[in-house]
Amino acid sequence: MIIAITSVLLGVGMLVPVVWSKLSASSPSHAGQGRDGLPEPTPAPPPPPPPPTLKAGPTIATPTTAKYFAWALMDRKTGEINGSANSATGTNSTESMIKAWIVSDFLRLKGTKVPTAAELKLTSTAIRDSNDNSAASLWSKVGKTKSIARLNSICGMNAKNYTKAPYAGWWSFTQITAQDVTRMGDCIISGKAAGEKWTEYVLTEMRNVRGLVTANTSSGKTGGGHWGIIDGLPENLIAGTSIKNGWTMLNYDASWHINCLAIHEDWVLSVQMRLPNKNFKSWLKGLQAGAAICKSVTMQLVYPQPEPSPSPSVSPSVQPSQQP
Template sequence: MPGTSAKLFGNAAQAKATSSPRAKMAMQAAPPPPTLRAGPVTAPATPAFERFGWAFMDLRTNQLAGSSNKDTMPNTTESMIKPWLAADYLSRLGNEQLSAAMRQTITSMIEDSNDEAANTVYKADGGLASIKRLIATCKLTETELGASWSETRITPADAVRYGKCIADDTAAGPTWTPWLLDKMRHVEGSVKDNTPSNVTMQGGHWGIVDALPESLAEETAIKNGWTYIYADSRWHINCLAINPDWILTVEMQFAGSQTYAGLQQGADACASVSRQLLYTPDV
């Protein structure tokens, strides 16, 4: 049946010709997602910063970059140190179970930036002994003790090393690190949620994360620190972001409005650094 054979052969050839372009399209790799990478950063023109510095560690290459003062410009940690308080407590549990009460306390300290919860964990950690362990455990070189957890002084470069210490299991250990990073991915509240009269729900979901695409923001753990210090009439603000591929910190001090409008300026400055380092690889 030569006629039938020819017809079948023709259909096969036609099917091959039709499917070939589709096969080639299926083999194409998906474009790489946006990420951050080291690059030049210009500080925002406003507000008038008394101090401004940043540091960036690329975990893919283990290279550290940042502003020229990243190793020499300390700032008080404020709430940025709260993940350490949690990590220190969790790593020292040993074979003990984390109580429901302390689980909720740590969760509130991280997600809500609850200062009362931080004081509870800090006391359970042994006070300043915990900050000494931070310096030793994370191998910080330019960090100094203050009168309490929030007054610890840390440079941008040391803050990145601290972030890496949280990310790589060194601080909390392999059992608790995923749980802690998950809490840091669920920080709640905007700048407007920050009011001096409320220390239990202060709102810390702003800053670096504001400049990240949604897919990148979802996988990035954050913890900011901020206080208007009346003794020097300045905002002390820090932003910390931990991504599987990188860690970024931004630190600053400036005089400005004591309301959330001043804090918004700091949040915008952190976002500006993040936005300048954002990189979308070529397809």
């Protein structure tokens, strides 16, 4: 009997480590567990940064080459307009920028009538190629300065016709503030300017403006207008942005009158300036400087600002040797 009891006790003693070993193997590890014994939740990854857009923020200095400079940005979600201190009071002649309104006004006035193929060509070339002859033809069809009166009443603006000879009544001399330019852009994309039927057509033509700054000559009645704001936008905004620039070196004050307009579903941006031509070595250099200013303003308004590129580190193997 003593031998039997001893065997049972030895058997139990050997069984306990085996059972404990099995229980330990089947139990979850305590590493990574919370106080209740459950696994700790995996931290959620941080949300991706918002896609870049334009947002008023930094104070943009007046370019040293400009005797007049203004900019304005409308947030179309809130209707708020921010800009330079003179953006609601200073004015510039619109030059070819106003062609976007003239085309819109013409198409809206057509009502239920379908424009002829010749008329549609005028509307397209007036915007895509900034063709002066096309714009002049449409200007006559919309009643000339009566069109500016409609611009003010429909878009809530205060643009003024130029009344001094010999440029009285010219569409290109219409005086407008930077803030009113954004209201005109909002009027176009909202559908008020061209009407529901033609709004997308106008915006598409503005997205297809063609020709670089170098496609312009001092005597040309048509030229390249694809420059300025569009060149300063992040890649994700370019395809959905419609533009129309205006530019002329006017002899009466020997200055470049330059306007940049860009329309996006979230915002409208305008930049205006007058640059004395004497500051530049050639006729084209003045226009190129204006295009660069429009681009620079845009880049300063990008939000969030892109992270600066890290400075390249110097490999120890190529560091200059130290002299004793």
